[in-house]
Amino acid sequence: MQELGRLEDLPKDYVHDLRELNLVPLWPSLRGVLPPNIPTRHTQPTHWAYKTLRPLLLKAGELTPIEKAERRVLVLANPGHGLEKMQASAAIYLGMQLLLPGEWAPSHRHTPNAVRMIVEGDGAYTTVDGEKCSMSRGDLILTPTGTWHEHGHEGNQPVIWLDVLDLPLVYYMEASYHINGDKQSVLPGEGDKKYTRSGLSPSPAFERGNKAYPMLRYPWVEAKAALESIANDAPDQEHVQLTYINPETGADAENILGFYAMMLRQGQTLRLPARSPAQVFHVIEGSVQVKIVDHDFTLIEADTCCAPGYEAITLTNMSKSSPCFIFIADESPLHKKLGVYESRG
DSSP states (O other): OOOOGGGGGOOOHHHHHHHHHHHSGGGGHHHHOSSSSSSOOOOEEEOOHHHHHHHHHHHHHHHHHHHSSSSOEEEEOOOGGGGGGOSSSSSSSSEEEEEEEEEEEEEESSSOOOOEEHHHHHSEEETTTTTTEETTTOEEEEEEETEEEEEOOOOOOEEEEEEEEHHHHHHTTOOOEEEEOOOOOOOOOHHHHHHHHHHHHOOSSOOOOSSSSSSEEEOOHHHHHHHHHHEEEEEOOSSSSEEETTTTOOOOOOSSEEEEEEEETTOOOEOOBBBBEHHHHEEEEOEEEEEEETEEEEEEETOOEETTTOOEEEEESOOOOSSSEEEEEEEEHHHHHHTTTOOOO
């Protein structure tokens, strides 16, 4: 590979004159922004164990009332990006959010897309543009860009969920902001009730509805049943996975990040090819060993880990008697829209 000139090879007065005019020579930094064969990645394989973060999240509930926090969240930050940047990967933000009985997190809307993967508890809900979405473990709830959303809790035990946002990308674009709103009125209708059967979609009188996101809640009971049906119907199929989609368009559920549910059979080992997008794995049920580069993580229920792009990943169900169910988030929709998506086998 050709060796390029270094900044220190240039006269200091020349460099000074460039900087006075807000100019920078490219060649000393060219290999940094366009490295050979594989991108520079700051995302590091990282594991967040639920049993260690849960007590700290509950402690936050004691220390900070919801009125002082608005959203009581511990951010799952990747050390490769610097903890202060609050990133799990280049485009993914993760946070564990706590809502206690009787609390209400006020309505707001913002430019980043968000989803909630419910980790623990019952009795809470998210109202999204007037649709009240109840929360149960394993449910996926969308709060897409620009939609009003608020959280309330009518139960008697803490409810915790995993937030997944495309905040790092939207912030990098200098397009991230929020607007506060008033308490929402609940409207009739629940999108998930209309789209619960494979291959069937409501037939409006003349045209589809005007909602960009017609389905906001994806119940885990339905996703799990679908995975089990696939596994039973195709016993030789190695990769048992579902994609959360917009039921009217067939496109990804949101427009920047992709979301998936995976099932590993008893004792199964599955190798995922090296692909360009970073990925997040969160265990809904069971336990799994995740091998990423030279890192081996054992994830039990409610644990989360992330993996950089361009690296193969091996998943092994730790149980010889029970399947394992995993929620996955990745940057695939973004990479495909930008034309940089790769799978290297």
